[in-house]
Each structure stands twice: as structure tokens, then as C-alpha cells.
Amino acid sequence: MCARRFFEIATVLSVAALGFFVQPTQAQQGKLYVQASPPEAYVFVDGKAVHESNHYLIKLPAGEHQVGIYNYGFQPVRQNVTISAGKTSKLKVALDPVRQTTSKPWGAMTIEGPRSAAVLLNGKTPDYFVGYVDEFNHEWWWKQELIVPPGMHQVTIQEGDKVIWSGAVTVPANQRVVLDAHSGRVVKTVPWPRGDKLGNRPRFQAGTASATVAVAPVTAQLNAGPTPVDCGTPSRLTWSSSGDVHDEISGVGDVTSSGTQSVQPKQTTTYMYTASGPGGTATSSVTVVVNPSIQATLQATPTEVRYHRVDDRVEEQPNYTLNWSASNADSVSITTIGTVGSTGSRSVRAVPQKTDPGTVDETVTYSLTASNSCGASETRTATLHLVGSIDKTEAKVNLNSIYFPTNYPTTEDPQTGLVTSQQRILEGLANDFKKYLETNPQAHLRLNAHADERGPTTFNQVLSERRAERVRSFLTEHGVPESNIEIQASGDQNNLGTDEVKNLETENPKLPSDERQKVLVDDLQTTVLANNRRVDLAIDANGQQSLRYFPHDAADAGVLWNRSEPSTTEAVPQGDH
16 A cells, blocks of 8 residues: 555546546636645545645645544544635645454454445444555555444545445454455455454554554443422433544434433433444433422411401401422412512411401412413412401591602791592591580590601601691591590601502502502602602590501602602692682
8 A cells, every 4th residue: 555656646636537527617716735744545525536645746726625634543634725716826734543342352454446436334424434445455464453342333435526436234252254345245254363353553554565554433422410300490401422433312412422401301201311423332321300399388377367357457367377388399489479489488468358248257368370381380378267257337537548649748838738539538538526525525536647757857846736736627627526536656667668568559459450550669768768758647545546558549649759859839738729
């Protein structure tokens, strides 16, 4: 193979003799001069087999070409080369050797056919190149042999873009198979005892008139951890191979010969790693077990609460707590509450479905639904027993807290700030309370005024005093005896907190559904401020407390709710300006 004959070189220099390219005119051609180390390396151009590379001159059409220099046992070099018409480009390459050796068992192949034809093993791209026919065509004193792992191999003999022969060849251990590429048949299989005596071999070895290519078997190893995993929890694949030129993992795609990658399967999945190379194909599989099961709980504590309402006054309405957990779940929701976290608790106020007077005896059922992206779902329920009564008194007094705009009433005009909707409430209260006094003449209506947290404490104290005085003066103007009214000003002390306001607004029948997002979420702080600009009312004789329902349904609700101070025109009742 290395004692090249001059006439052979002259022959391969002819493009017509190779049948590799067909050029329209000589003027559109250029040349590529290749000098490679080792000299036995082989040239592929645009995926077509050309010739061994040592001092080789190739005629090519002008333009860009992909040139690959291959020699088994060395790292290939691939690069784009631009050929100019009428000019010679030079490519000098030194391939880096692969230092690993390979060991028996082996078989051997002798291949007879076109001397410069490329031999591909177990694949049909240049990456599967193991040598050319002139390196494997005799078993004389100077050995020219292809040593392969025992078993079946797919052999392809290619010259230019033409496949001379392709087929499966079975090579037994310590046997030598003689293949005639011209006829496409195995001529004979003979004993090869030398194979059992050889020690570890380098992948490539060449002498003056000898060459040995020892093809390494392909190995593959795939591991995964952790496994099993909960739904949505990642596992990591780790793999490695040797003797390979192409690697892929099912469900992942093409990969490098070694590496790691995180995977997050939605169900128990087996990953198959396939590595292929000239030495054959190796596979390794691993199963990542996915646990889709959801563990869920839902409890109501206590399981029974008592509710008591007299007229519109709730005298007994304790809170109860819902506690829940849902492991291995992506989505968790509870009826009447909505979407919640995977674990938590929520304080809920007891509210019966019944609204008319009579005995309250109801079962409230909550349902938790949990699901995950693996397709699993789980449902849990919890029940609450609600008992008590709704009573009606003969003299009914409707009590609702009175709300003021920011900074009203003012020092300059202490009569401002009691807007139309709040005057209407006080008018009804005055009428109800006067009737109540007919049977309870010693009863007192107690007023407790508040201011929101903004501003100095002293300012807020005086402001709440003006609010209490304004409500008292309005009631007395409408016939309530001043002696039956007591006032208190709390300023910004004892303000309602955010959670208290959210609970109040959640139950507020005057809050339209289309405003819930704004009031409870988007501008909750403004809502908290508005709920603290109020005057609470209570009747000492029966302990009735005013309902703290902010008047969202009133025409002037915006004046009361906005955090900024309105103009004087906005702060007076309609018809008074």
C-alpha cells in the first residue's frame, strides 16, 4: 500500500478516471493539494470518497467544498475550503492520534477490490471510515488486515459517490473472512489463530508495506438519579461511551459521547442510549420511575360552631379554621375559596344559608381538589356543623357604621363631609332608634369615631372628634334626644388591620362583584384606609353593634373610598351646593 506505483498516481490524478466530479469547462476548475499526516489518511470531499491524502492533487469545481481528512485511530479534521478557478489551494493537516488500544476477542477481514476505494464499517457516512482497500487486501508476510470485534458487520465499499458494494458480513472470533468487493461475496472464511495470540493493539499501525487497523468495539453506559421521583421533580441522566461516532438517547435526541442532562418525565419512562461506530452498536437503558400519587388532607376545626343573629345584628359568629395539605400536586383549589397553595390554613367566618328567623342547623361542606401535570388528581372533603338561631325583635334598629371622606369634616366647616348616602342611613337610624326608645327609654346610642393612619396622631384625634360631633348633631336634628347619645373619639388608635378589612369586604353585600378585584387586590391599601374613616354605633341596652359594611353601592362611594381629599363641592350632600 505504501509502495505507490507511479502509474497508479498518474491514473488517480485524472478526474475522469475517478469519475468523481464532472466539470462543464476547464476554466471553472481549481485544484486542491492535500498533504496529511499520517500519510495513509483519506480524503472525503462533500461526503464523497476521493483518495488517500498523501501529496494528493484533486481537481474540483470552483466554489466552497467541505473537506474531511480521516484515518481510523485519529481524530478527523473537517473544514470548508474555497476553490478558485485556475488556482491551486493547499491543505496541510496533521491528525491527532487516539491513544487508546483495543483488546481481543477479534476476527479479521481481507478485502479485495478497487485499491483506493474507502471502506466504511457499520455506517455510511465518513465518520464510519476505517481505511481503504489497499490497506486490507492481502494476508502475506507483510500483514494488511482489518481486525474487528466478532459478529455481524455492515460493510460498505465506496469510490467517489459510487457504492461498489454494501452488505452484511459475519466475522467469527479467531477467523479471517475474505471479501471480494467486485463480486460482492465472501470468498472464504479461514482460521485465524494469530488473533488469539495478539495482545492489546493500537487502533492504527502502518509499516513499509503493511497496515493493521484494529477496530474497537462500541461501549455505552447510561445511569439516572434520583429515581423514583415525584411528579415535576427532575432526574439527571449521565452517560458515556467509547468507540462511538454517533450517540442518541430516546426522548432526548442526539448527544455527545459523554455528558449529563436533566429530564423531567411526566410518567415512568425508560431511556435508551444508543452509541454506534465502526465497531458496531451498543445500547444501555435506564428507567426513571415517576410517582404521580397525590397525598391530600382537608380538615375543619372545630367541626361545630354556633351562630346567633338578632334582626341584622350578629351576636355570635365565631371563626373556624380550614387546614389542608397536598403533596406532589401542581394545582390545589378549595370550593368557595379558590386556588390555594399546596399547604396552608384559612380562618373562615361562619355564615348560614338561612336568612329568615328560625333555628339554624346546617352542614357546610368544603371540597379540596388537587392535580398535577402527570395526570393524577385527588379530592378531599371536610364538613362543618353550623347550629344556632336567627331571631327577630319587635323594635328593629338598623345599625351601619357611617363613613367620611379623607380629612372631613374640616375645622373651617365642621358641617361638611356627611355625604348624601350617609345622611340617608342616619335618617333611617334616627327613626328606628326613636321607636326603640319608646320601649327602652334609658337606652343610649354610643358613637365611636375613627380616622385612618395617615397624619399626626393629634390631628387624627381632633378629626375623629369632629366626625363624632357631626353624627351626633345630625341625629339630634332628626329628633334623637342628645341625652341618649354618647360619643367617643379614638383617632387612629385601634384601627382595623388588613386581614380584618379583607374579611369584612369579603362578606360585604354592598360590594359589587365587578369591583372585588379592585377593592380586595389591586388597591387593598386604599380600601383599608377607607374602612377606618368611620363612626361605629352601638346600643348599650342590647349590645347591638353597627355593621361595618362600606357603602360600595352608593352613588357617592368613590368620594368616600378615594384616599385623596375631595373638594368641598364633592364633600357636601347633593342638593346642598
